[in-house]
Amino acid sequence: MRVSEEMSDRAILGEIAARVARCRLNRNMTQEALAEQAGVSRPTVQRLENGASIQLTNLIRILRVLGLITNLEGLVPPPVPSPIQQVRMAGRQRQRASGRRAVEDQPPAAWRWENGE
Numbered sequence: 411m412r413v414s415e416e417m418s419d420r421a422i423l424g425e426i427a428a429r430v431a432r433c434r435l436n437r438n439m440t441q442e443a444l445a446e447q448a449g450v451s452r453p454t455v456q457r458l459e460n461g462a463s464i465q466l467t468n469l470i471r472i473l474r475v476l477g478l479i480t481n482l483e484g485l486v487p488p489p490v491p492s493p494i495q496q497v498r499m500a501g502r503q504r505q506r507a508s509g510r511r512a513v514e515d516q517p518p519a520a521w522r523w524e525n526g527e
Contacts, residue, residue, distance in 0.1 A: 420461065427461040433476045434459075447475045 411425055434444050434455075441459070445452040448471040458464050458472065473479045491499065 424461040427459050430472065431459040433478060437476065444472065444475060448472045
């Protein structure tokens with residue numbers, strides 16, 4: 411099954427669980443052996459393969475042992491600025507996001523004291 415936007419969180423976790431279990435079995439590894447090599451507990455591997463939530467660091471350790479760590483590159487690809495941003499930034503990287511800009515058509519509100527005076 412292919413992961414898509416329409417899938418629920420539970421369905422995506424189930425798909426990840428099935429893929430991890432299949433990779434482990436294709437390598438002829440027991441859950442115990444995977445857990446030991448990854449430095450996690452066997453119940454952690456069981457929770458992952460059952461589609462339950464586990465800590466991200468534990469997922470990384472398990473994927474590393476299964477030889478799947480490089481697949482994370484596609485999970486969050488490096489951001490690429492637009493051509494206009496590249497020209498404006500002239501090789502610099504953004505350090506912060508800009509806040510909402512005020513609507514220019516409306517005059518600024520009159521300043522008032524807190525107590526309404």
